[in-house]
Amino acid sequence: MPELPEVETVRRGLVDRVVGRQIARVVVRREGLRFSFPSDLKTIAGTAIVRIRRRAKYLLLDLSDGRVLLSHLGMSGRYTLFRAEEVPPPDPHVAPVDGGVPASRFGETTGFGGRHDHFELVFSDGSHAVYTDPRRFGILDLFAAEAEAAHPLLQHLGPEPFPPWDSEALGRVLSGRKVSIKSALLNQKVVVGVGNIYACEALHRAKISPRRQARTLVRKDGRPTERLTRLVDGIQEILADAIDAGGSTLNDFASVEGAAGYFSQQFAVYGRAGQPCPAAECSGTVKRIVQSNRSSFYCPRCQR
DNA sequence: AAGAACTCCTGTTGGC
DNA sequence: TGCCAACAGGAGTTCT
Structure with a gap:
């Protein structure tokens, strides 16, 4: 689905809702997407999201500890944001995954605990960002800011399609x-x-x-x-x-x-x-x- | 070396 | 109505 305009739209939506938030917990519901999730993914708990940038079709979330969380939506990835009061009630018949928020019986439609909800960020104010990606072509990576220029997914990218490009x-x-x-x-x-x-x-x-x-x-x-x-x-x-x-x-x-x-x-x-x-x-x-x-x-x- | 084709995955659609 | 092949999409990998 997403080309540059869609990724930029997602970026702007996330900026409004999650920049400045502190990540309290990371819930992981599967091994990975196209590639395995970074092994240290959960260590971003405790950091805050200080900025969200876009490079090509990649989202780059700058964390307060100097690392960068890279997210590519692939073809079917999306983020759904929930305020604390919007988190659906747990379904007592469904076991919680990864010690995180219990799957909800509404999961399939709300994005909570649904079959393709692969990970979620739980913020300290109780709000959540759930990543859903049925085709699992998305990418998630975590690296130090200094490593960004040499990142294998980023270093060969051409110019952005805006001036001064002509x-x-x-x-x-x-x-x-x-x-x-x-x-x-x-x-x-x-x-x-x-x-x-x-x-x-x-x-x-x-x-x-x-x-x-x-x-x-x-x-x-x-x-x-x-x-x-x-x-x-x-x-x-x-x-x-x-x-x-x-x-x-x-x-x-x-x-x-x-x-x-x-x-x-x-x-x-x-x-x-x-x-x-x-x-x-x-x-x-x-x-x-x-x-x-x-x-x-x-x-x-x-x-x- | 460049360019075409294949690959990952799954939900949806169209044809028989 | 049911089944199944084709299709969609991004980008790394493999083939020619």
């Missing part, structure tokens, strides 16, 4: 590359934060075929083409629109759950195979193809 920067990376522009956009070494959906949408806005070779967007002298300029504009516009859409629902803690999902307005092409291209003056039909094992949606008529 078409010249993107052009330098794409020069000579034969890979399709769509696949290039999904490569986090090229630019971070753009996932399958927004890559399709940005290419549609820029009227560029996802099949076009990346190198054809760069002139021989290394300068960006008009297409490349349109593409960077398209990426930045759609990400900004999506963040705004997420932000508009932030009052409600539901957005922290990720329930807001992708910003709700209709996508122009994503998931719309067989439907008419919504671009002005275009009479084409949206088509679905597979690139690098991922679905691409585009209009062969207006996207060249």
